[in-house]
Amino acid sequence: MRKVILYIAMSVDGYIADNNGGVNWLNQNEEYIDSYSSFINHIDTVIMGWNTYHQIVTELSPTTWIYSNLISYIITHKNITSTEQIIFYNENPCNLVKHLLTQNGKNIWICGGANIVQQLMKQNLIDVYYISIIPTILGNGIRLFESINHCINLHLLKTQNNNGVIELIYEKK
Amino acid sequence: MRKVILYIAMSVDGYIADNNGGVNWLNQNEEYIDSYSSFINHIDTVIMGWNTYHQIVTELSPTTWIYSNLISYIITHKNITSTEQIIFYNENPCNLVKHLLTQNGKNIWICGGANIVQQLMKQNLIDVYYISIIPTILGNGIRLFESINHCINLHLLKTQNNNGVIELIYEKK
Numbered sequence: 001m002r003k004v005i006l007y008i009a010m011s012v013d014g015y016i017a018d019n020n021g022g023v024n025w026l027n028q029n030e031e032y033i034d035s036y037s038s039f040i041n042h043i044d045t046v047i048m049g050w051n052t053y054h055q056i057v058t059e060l061s062p063t064t065w066i067y068s069n070l071i072s073y074i075i076t077h078k079n080i081t082s083t084e085q086i087i088f089y090n091e092n093p094c095n096l097v098k099h100l101l102t103q104n105g106k107n108i109w110i111c112g113g114a115n116i117v118q119q120l121m122k123q124n125l126i127d128v129y130y131i132s133i134i135p136t137i138l139g140n141g142i143r144l145f146e147s148i149n150h151c152i153n154l155h156l157l158k159t160q161n162n163n164g165v166i167e168l169i170y171e172k173k
Numbered sequence: 174m175r176k177v178i179l180y181i182a183m184s185v186d187g188y189i190a191d192n193n194g195g196v197n198w199l200n201q202n203e204e205y206i207d208s209y210s211s212f213i214n215h216i217d218t219v220i221m222g223w224n225t226y227h228q229i230v231t232e233l234s235p236t237t238w239i240y241s242n243l244i245s246y247i248i249t250h251k252n253i254t255s256t257e258q259i260i261f262y263n264e265n266p267c268n269l270v271k272h273l274l275t276q277n278g279k280n281i282w283i284c285g286g287a288n289i290v291q292q293l294m295k296q297n298l299i300d301v302y303y304i305s306i307i308p309t310i311l312g313n314g315i316r317l318f319e320s321i322n323h324c325i326n327l328h329l330l331k332t333q334n335n336n337g338v339i340e341l342i343y344e345k346k
Contacts, residue, residue, distance in 0.1 A: 012302065012327060012343065013318035014187040025324070121310070129185065129310075135343060137294070137302075137318070137325040145186035145310070151198070152310040154185060156337040164329040168339060170185065170308060 003127040004097055006110045006117060007039055008144060009165075011134050015141035016112060021051055025136060035160065035167055039130065043070060044106035047093060049113045050076040070109070075116055094123045118146045129154065129170040132162075176300040177270055179283045179290060180212055181317060182338075184307050188314035189285060194224060198309060208333065208340055212303065216243060217279035220266060222286045223249040243282075248289055267296045291319045302327065302343040305335075 009026055010016050017023050046067050053074045056066060065072070065086060072086045073096055080088040089096055093116050100108055107128075110120060120126050131144075154170035161167075182199055183189050190196050219240050226247045229239060238245070238259060245259045246269055253261040262269055266289050273281055280301075283293060293299050304317075327343035334340075 012304070012341075014316075131185070133341070135327040135329050137321075137327065139322060139324050140320040143187075147313040148310075149312060151312050154308040154310065156308050156334065156339060159332060159334060159339055161329065161332060166329060166332055166339075166341060168185075168306070 002101065002105050003107045004101070004110060004120070004125055005039075005043070005107050005128040005130055006120075006126050007130040008110075008112055008117075009132040009134055010144045011136045011138040011141075013137045013139070014143050014145060015138040016114060016144045018138065018141040021055065021142065023055070025138060026134060035132070035162060040109075042107050043109045045073065045100060046070045046109040046111050047073045047075065047096065047116065048111040049116045050074060050078065052112045093119055094125055097125050114142055114144055114146060117144060118148065121145075121152065122148050124150075124152060124172065127172060128157075129172075130167065131170075132165050132167045135164045135166075175274065175278050176280045177274070177283060177293070177298055178212075178216070178280050178301040178303055179293075179299050180303040181283075181285055181290075182305040182307055183317045184309045184311040184314075186310045186312070187316050187318060188311040189287060189317045191311065191314040194228065194315065196228070198311060199307060208305070208335060213282075215280050216282045218246065218273060219243045219282045219284050220246045220248065220269065220289065221284040222289045223247060223251065225285045266292055267298055270298050287315055287317055287319060290317060291321060294318075294325065295321050297323075297325060297345065300345060301330075302345075303340065304343075305338050305340045308337045308339075 008016060060066065068085065073089050074086065075089055075093050077090050082088050097120060110117060110126060153173040155173050156170055158169045159166060181189060233239065241258065246262050247259065248262055248266050250263050255261050270281065270293060283290060283299060326346040328346050329343055331342045332339060
């Protein structure tokens with residue numbers, strides 16, 4: 001059965017971006033990239049929010065869509081025409097995930113941001129938490145984990161140390 | 174030279190206690206205790222806030238002081254008479270740490286809570302971050318890391334997996 005996987009990097013103090021949404025501090029840690037290729041082999045769908053999408057197409061790769069081998073869902077209330085590859089989705093991401101889970105396919109990658117992660121966690125829809133911890137205390141910024149009203153017990157599947165970036169892979173119990 | 178060590182457990186989402194200050198969810202993970210004996214051998218001083226102290230003497234061990242082999246500093250504005258072993262200190266914990274660092278001794282354990290950790294981090298006084306991550310998303314509570322105005326780059330010294338509780342040991346660069 002396909003799984004819903006949060007694959008994301010955060011600082012030791014739990015931030016995924018600085019106060020302006022910037023992620024340049026992540027790029028100081030290129031070793032983080034190492035695990036990506038083995039992860040992405042088992043993924044055929046990526047879900048992200050508008051800010052994450054906008055950052056990719058304006059800063060990271062303005063000319064080509066970097067996830068061209070995946071079906072990409074961008075959660076947004078903006079009225080933008082979808083393509084076959086990039087689908088702009090203006091409903092609750094939980095509904096999207098529940099729908100995708102009724103279809104066959106590889107795993108589904110939750111790419112961020114924090115708001116989408118929080119919505120999915122509230123409905124306990126994330127099966128695997130794949131968190132890379134960057135060896136930095138960022139001090140402030142956008143937190144990965146905002147408050148939810150219930151506890152989620154996890155089982156640690158694996159850890160990996162990529163040159164100081166520690167990857168923690170948990171599945172929900 | 175003696176070092177200032179934050180040795181503490183937090184949930185995957187960064188909480189050290191629930192909203193009422195409760196830490197019962199920690200006790201479900203007894204393996205966490207395993208690393209304590211090797212850690213404590215290099216410690217002769219512990220610093221904690223009033224809430225942490227109060228919780229220990231009311232809930233954990235009402236009859237005997239559990240850190241009897243350490244000099245314990247309790248940061249509080251309450252006017253309580255100190256003993257040789259338990260010293261109630263009503264100034265800024267940064268001043269205490271700076272004073273202790275001028276004296277010979279073993280390492281200094283920062284035991285919590287979050288407010289004391291934050292004050293010391295603001296002055297970059299913590300040398301080693303020894304964080305045990307409990308395999309639970311607590312959902313809400315008291316965060317270990319509150320906002321500070323600067324970034325602290327860390328070097329990952331060691332990790333250890335104690336039956337699902339992963340210990341991350343960093344030193345500041």
